[in-house]
Amino acid sequence: QKEVEQDPGPLSVPEGAIVSLNCTYSNSAFQYFMWYRQYSRKGPELLMYTYSSGNKEDGRFTAQVDKSSKYISLFIRDSQPSDSATYLCAMTGSGNTGKLIFGQGTTLQVKP
Amino acid sequence: DTGVSQDPRHKITKRGQNVTFRCDPISEHNRLYWYRQTLGQGPEFLTYFQNEAQLEKSRLLSDRFSAERPKGSFSTLEIQRTEQGDSAMYLCASSSGPLYGYTFGSGTRLTVV
Numbered sequence: 001q002k003e004v005e006q007d008p009g010p011l012s013v014p015e016g017a018i019v020s021l022n023c024t025y026s027n028s029a030f031q032y033f034m035w036y037r038q039y040s041r042k043g044p045e046l047l048m049y050t051y052s053s054g055n056k057e058d059g060r061f062t063a064q065v066d067k068s069s070k071y072i073s074l075f076i077r078d079s080q081p082s083d084s085a086t087y088l089c090a091m092t093g094s095g096n097t098g099k100l101i102f103g104q105g106t107t108l109q110v111k112p
Numbered sequence: 113d114t115g116v117s118q119d120p121r122h123k124i125t126k127r128g129q130n131v132t133f134r135c136d137p138i139s140e141h142n143r144l145y146w147y148r149q150t151l152g153q154g155p156e157f158l159t160y161f162q163n164e165a166q167l168e169k170s171r172l173l174s175d176r177f178s179a180e181r182p183k184g185s186f187s188t189l190e191i192q193r194t195e196q197g198d199s200a201m202y203l204c205a206s207s208s209g210p211l212y213g214y215t216f217g218s219g220t221r222l223t224v225v
Contacts, residue, residue, distance in 0.1 A: 006154070046214065049211070088154050097168055
């Protein structure tokens with residue numbers, strides 16, 4: 001069993017829809033949770049970063065962490081065709097290395 | 113500074129050949145990471161440097177793989193006697209703390225034929 005599980009999709013939604021992306025994890029030592037966006041043939045770029053449980057909002061993006069359920073979510077409001085990409089969740093513990101454990105990634109397509 | 117730079121962007125090699133990739137991190141970043149990403153999967157950690165010291169290596173990094181970061185600046189990742197299973201995107205990232213300013217390059221896509 002992988003430490004981080006993420007449904008690969010693909011997920012297809014119409015423009016303007018609310019998108020919900022999720023990951024579950026098994027390692028209770030994870031403290032830092034991130035969402036990355038990756039366009040084809042590019043490296044991942046950081047979207048959201050959350051420490052421990054709670055919510056964080058940045059523009060159209062909201063990240064939620066529920067450590068009791070070992071479940072994290074990313075919501076995208078008013079989705080745009082430019083949001084079409086692969087979304088990767090990543091997490092790490094409180095150790096000092098910065099080694100990230102990634103989910104498989106969910107491919108999102110937003111149709112005009 | 114234009115971010116993390118990786119060279120080459122794409123490498124095609126025959127099975128059994130050696131290949132070397134280069135990563136130039138953001139100049140003020142003292143931490144450098146290598147990841148491998150296969151098609152349809154998330155990146156997997158390979159190794160980590162703090163300055164010139166290689167502090168952690170994944171079990172994914174077999175004896176055919178070696179990474180260096182001389183003088184704590186750029187880094188190279190060498191794969192000896194390449195196998196078809198080595199075909200993947202090799203990503204480099206750098207940061208100035210465990211998570212601060214963590215930035216990925218665009219990767220080197222390796223195809224072993």
